[in-house]
Structure formats: C-alpha cells, structure tokens
Amino acid sequence: xxxxxxxxVLASTALAAPAAAQAPEVTYIHxxxxxxxxxxxxxxxxxxxxREGKVAEIRAGLVPAxxxxxxVDLSRATVLPGLIDMHVHLLGIGGDPLQARLTRLNTEPEDxxxxxxxxxxxTLEAGFTTVRDLGGSARGIRALRDAIDRGDVTGPTVVNAGxxxxxxxxxxxxxxxxxxxxxxxxxxxVENTCNGPDDCxxxxxxxxGLGAQVIKFMATGGVLSNVxxxxxxxxxxxxxxxxxxxxxxxxxKTAAHSHAAEGTRAAVExxxxxxxxxxxxxxxxxxxxxxHGTWLVPTMLAPRAALAQARGGMLxxxxxxxxxxxxxxxxxxxxxxxxxxxxxxxxxxxxxSKHGDNAQEFALMVEAGMTPAxxxxxxxxxxxxxxxxxxxxxxxxxxxxxxxxxDGDPLADVRELExxxxxxxxxxxxxxxxxxx
Ligand SMILES: [Zn+2]
Numbered sequence: 001x002x003x004x005x006x007x008x009v010l011a012s013t014a015l016a017a018p019a020a021a022q023a024p025e026v027t028y029i030h031x032x033x034x035x036x037x038x039x040x041x042x043x044x045x046x047x048x049x050x051r052e053g054k055v056a057e058i059r060a061g062l063v064p065a066x067x068x069x070x071x072v073d074l075s076r077a078t079v080l081p082g083l084i085d086m087h088v089h090l091l092g093i094g095g096d097p098l099q100a101r102l103t104r105l106n107t108e109p110e111d112x113x114x115x116x117x118x119x120x121x122x123t124l125e126a127g128f129t130t131v132r133d134l135g136g137s138a139r140g141i142r143a144l145r146d147a148i149d150r151g152d153v154t155g156p157t158v159v160n161a162g163x164x165x166x167x168x169x170x171x172x173x174x175x176x177x178x179x180x181x182x183x184x185x186x187x188x189x190v191e192n193t194c195n196g197p198d199d200c201x202x203x204x205x206x207x208x209g210l211g212a213q214v215i216k217f218m219a220t221g222g223v224l225s226n227v228x229x230x231x232x233x234x235x236x237x238x239x240x241x242x243x244x245x246x247x248x249x250x251x252x253k254t255a256a257h258s259h260a261a262e263g264t265r266a267a268v269e270x271x272x273x274x275x276x277x278x279x280x281x282x283x284x285x286x287x288x289x290x291x292h293g294t295w296l297v298p299t300m301l302a303p304r305a306a307l308a309q310a311r312g313g314m315l316x317x318x319x320x321x322x323x324x325x326x327x328x329x330x331x332x333x334x335x336x337x338x339x340x341x342x343x344x345x346x347x348x349x350x351x352x353s354k355h356g357d358n359a360q361e362f363a364l365m366v367e368a369g370m371t372p373a374x375x376x377x378x379x380x381x382x383x384x385x386x387x388x389x390x391x392x393x394x395x396x397x398x399x400x401x402x403x404x405x406x407d408g409d410p411l412a413d414v415r416e417l418e419x420x421x422x423x424x425x426x427x428x429x430x431x432x433x434x435x436x437x
Pocket of ligand 1 (some may be wrong): 087088089134135349
C-alpha cells in the first residue's frame with residue numbers, strides 16, 4: 001500500500017513537470033487596430049513581435065517582418081488580448097442536461113475528462129485563452145489543467161477550483177436526490193461537504209490537497225440542484241469565515257456561489273474575493289461589496305439557459321420555480337450593481353450553457369448597462385486582477401502572447417466577439433480564418 005502511494009506521488013510529480021509547447025520562434029503580427037490595454041484607447045496600425053511564446057515588443061505601424069520570422073496579417077482586424085472567463089465547468093457534457101443525465105450511469109470519470117478536453121478546445125477557439133473552472137471532479141480538472149499546460153491537449157489556461165464546498169444537502173452535495181442504491185456507492189467518495197467551521201476547514205484543505213488553485217463554496221441554494229430548498233442562504237456565516245480564512249492562509253482566492261442577498265452579505269463579510277451570480281443584490285449588499293472591494297461575476301447567460309432547459313422539460317421539476325425567479329431577478333440586480341460601480345469580472349457559468357458560446361455574455365453585460373469597452377475590460381484586465389494574475393489580460397512586452405482578433409470593431413458592437421477569427425495562445429496560432437488572414 002505504501003509503495004503504491006509513493007509511486008502515485010512520483011507519477012503525479014512527473015506529470016506536473018512543464019514542457020514547452022511547440023511554437024515558431026518569431027512571429028510578427030500586423031494589427032489594423034490594437035486594443036492592447038482594454039480600458040484605454042486602442043492604437044492604430046501596429047506590429048506585435050512575438051518571440052518564444054511571449055510578446056517581445058509593440059511597434060507603431062506595420063513593420064516588415066525580419067528574416068525567418070512568420071508574418072500574421074491582421075491589418076484589417078481589431079487585435080486584443082485573449083479573453084478570460086471567470087466561471088466555467090469544463091468537465092462532462094455541457095449545455096444539454098438531459099443528455100448528461102441519460103449517460104451518467106455509463107460515464108467513467110475518464111470520459112468526463114476527455115469530453116472536457118473537447119470543451120476546452122472549443123472554448124479556446126472561441127477566443128478564451130484563460131478560464132477559471134469553478135467546480136467539477138477535482139482529480140479530473142487537475143489532470144486536464146496539467147495536460148493543457150504540457151501541450152498535450154489544446155485548451156485555455158485553467159485556474160481550477162476542484163469540487164465546490166457545500167453544506168450537507170446544499171447545492172453541491174452529490175448525494176442530493178440520489179436513489180438509495182446509488183447514494184451508498186457515492187457516499188464513500190464525498191469529500192466536499194462540511195458542517196461547522198472545523199469541518200469546513202478540513203474540506204478546504206482536502207480540495208487544496210487535490211490540486212485546487214481557488215476555493216469555491218456554495219453560500220446559498222442553487223438553481224440546478226435537485227432539491228426544493230430554494231435560493232436562500234444555505235451556509236452559516238461562521239462556516240464561510242472558516243472557509244475563506246483557511247483558503248487565504250493557503251494562498252488561494254475564494255469564490256462564492258450566491259443567489260440570495262443574505263448569502264452574499266455573509267460571504268462578503270467573511271472576506272470572499274468573488275461573488276458568483278449575485279442574483280438578488282439589494283442596495284445594502286451592493287454598498288457592502290463596494291466597501292470590501294468584492295468582485296461580481298454576473299454569469300447572466302446561465303439563468304437564461306437554465307430557464308429554457310427547465311421549461312423544455314430537460315431539468316427536474318424542483319428547478320423550474322428557481323430558474324424562473326433567478327432569470328427574472330438577475331438582470332435588474334446586475335444593472336443596479338453596475339450603476340453603483342461594483343467591480344465586475346466576466347463569467348458565464350458555461351456548462352449550463354454550451355461550451356464555445358461564452359462570448360454571448362458580452363451583449364448581456366451591455367444590456368445591463370456596461371459599455372462595450374467596460375465589458376471587454378471585465379474579460380481581460382479586470383478578470384486578470386480578480387484572478388491575481390497580472391500577466392494576463394493585456395498585450396505587453398514580457399507577457400505570454402495570448403492574442404485574439406475580430407474583423408469588426410468590438411468597441412462599437414460587442415457581439416463581434418461572438419465570432420473570433422484569430423486565436424494565438426502562448427505564441428502558437430490556434431485558429432486563423434475569414435477576413436483575418
Ligand atoms: Zn457554476
């Protein structure tokens with residue numbers, strides 16, 4: 001037994017060793033318009049020089065490529081940093097809950113990871129070069145993250161949460177609604193539920209042990225769980241405090257799934273870094289978020305997708321009233337938060353909606369009161385700040401060459417981002433099509 005554990009540790013260490021992805025040494029990118037620092041004015045025609053996967057320099061005008069360098073002509077396109085989605089679920093079938101339920105009993109964890117690899121590729125091809133994965137098998141997402149980092153799988157850089165921490169019976173308890181024979185089989189492997197502060201500290205440490213880079217917890221009930229517990233606060237304030245303190249002490253940021261204002265307030269007071277969904281924000285909660293500098297990740301795509309699925313009979317009956325409530329309240333809630341100046345980072349909860357459709361969130365953000373420039377900033381510079389990865393979200397010398405392009409002007413029509421024509425990740429061209437050739 002001891003030998004087996006030691007061998008597994010050795011194997012996982014070997015797997016984690018980085019290997020450089022294949023990329024041409026030098027690439028010159030001719031950009032018609034360059035939005036290298038979203039939030040600031042774009043530049044006119046510019047040349048980005050990429051060396052060994054990183055941006056080496058940005059020069060004004062369309063500078064001829066040096067000998068031996070590859071030239072990418074995006075002189076009729078708008079070039080901007082790779083997008084960041086702060087809330088996705090890569091593993092397993094996304095956007096089709098009926099299919100997911102039908103195939104669950106015959107799906108191995110390995111299947112979920114390979115399906116996740118396909119989802120990762122679609123996400124990257126849609127222009128998202130970094131995602132934060134907020135919940136799924138901790139082992140599976142760690143394996144996918146590392147496979148992408150090694151270059152074995154094509155996908156965005158993944159910042160992963162592992163399994164979300166939930167109270168027993170809360171949104172995220174894998175035993176909810178399971179028939180007795182299956183509940184027995186599943187119960188042995190449940191590690192993400194906790195009750196009371198000490199037990200919740202254990203759950204955080206366990207997820208970190210499984211490779212979580214960020215800790216997600218369920219402050220309130222959720223739309224998609226098969227219980228009728230509503231969307232109210234599920235976790236006690238002392239449990240949230242224990243989770244956030246333990247995660248921060250281990251150098252991990254925290255994300256709270258939260259619908260009801262009571263849950264959001266308790267999570268913000270506990271020191272959480274991002275509020276996911278924030279479906280029912282009132283003025284007092286908005287004020288509190290501003291005072292604490294808490295980020296809102298609105299995920300406006302999710303309630304729309306969930307409502308369509310619930311009404312279409314693809315979800316259990318208990319989810320229908322919750323989906324109705326959430327979809328009705330979310331837009332108004334986010335509109336108030338945006339008007340008040342709460343910090344917003346782009347996130348979609350993709351996995352509820354379909355992988356690759358992530359950019360549809362931009363139009364909803366604009367509908368809720370953001371300018372296209374603010375929405376793009378939320379998916380680049382803003383998200384990088386919320387992730388505490390200042391090397392992402394900009395195109396600048398020394399930073400990884402995560403670069404995309406669209407053939408229209410996304411600052412005039414943000415829906416241009418739903419059709420990304422060029423994607424480069426770490427200096428490697430992933431996609432190049434249409435006008436942007
Ligand atoms: Zn989610």
